[in-house]
Amino acid sequence: MSDLLVIAFNDETSGFELRAELVKLQSEYLIKLEDAVVVTRPAADDIQLHQTLNLTAAGAVGGTFWGTLVGLLFLNPLVGAAVGAGSGALAGYLTDYGINDDFMREVGNKVTPGGSAVFLLVREMTGDKVLDRISDFHSRGRVIQTSLSNEDEEKLREALAGTQSPLVPEDAKGAVTK
Structure with a gap:
């Protein structure tokens, strides 16, 4: 089963940069994406979908x-x-393949004008490595919606906020390795 992730940014460039980085990670077999769409909102009443597949x-x-x-x-x-x-x-x-366009437009209304959101349909992911590789996006993005469990969604929110290292499990904090 695939998971839906929607990450919003206050600018358009960050959305396209994140999608490009995730496509690169897919070529390295760290993530399997079914769909990756950048939604931009240049004006208050204008929502544009930038599909990866025409x-x-x-x-x-x-x-x-x-x-x-x-x-x-x-x-x-x-x-x-x-x-x-x-x-x-x-x-x-x-044909509407992947994430429903009407759904993306509806959720795209939550994006601030001049901003963007990246809609991802993720089949598989090596979570710790992916979060580490997208560390440049810490404190730039915010999670709008996911289909992840509450625990995994909170880990994603913390990783994007830069408040917790995604590579250190909860039970290993404070532990000393030899």
């Missing part, structure tokens, strides 16, 4: 391929490619 373009490419293949079978590959690209683009545009 489904319209992906649908057009896939449709072009399959349309050309079908067109070759019927000896008209150009018509097949055009029809395939159009139908693939339409299918991609109508």
Whole structure:
């Protein structure tokens, strides 16, 4: 089961920086993301979604391929490619993969104007290593909403506030290692 995390920032740049860092961590196999979307709010009544995957373009490419293949079978590959690209683009545009867009717009209203929020759908994560690697975001971000347990959500809030080291378990505080 995947977990939803929504982290807000007072500026737009921090949201994009966090998403870029998490994508980098994914390439290092420290986190598995199903979706990562940056929501910006340039003005009080304007909410913009910046998806990582452009489904319209992906649908057009896939449709072009399959349309050309079908067109070759019927000896008209150009018509097949055009029809395939159009139908693939339409299918991609109508598809909502990952986090629901309406939900992101609704929660995006909690973001301060000029700020951003990062919506993450996390399948798996090596928590201590990920929190350590995103330490540059301490005291810049705040947790708006999660589907984590209360204990894990509190650890995330503390890590973003920079009040507790995410690498030291509660029972190991004060312990001396040899």
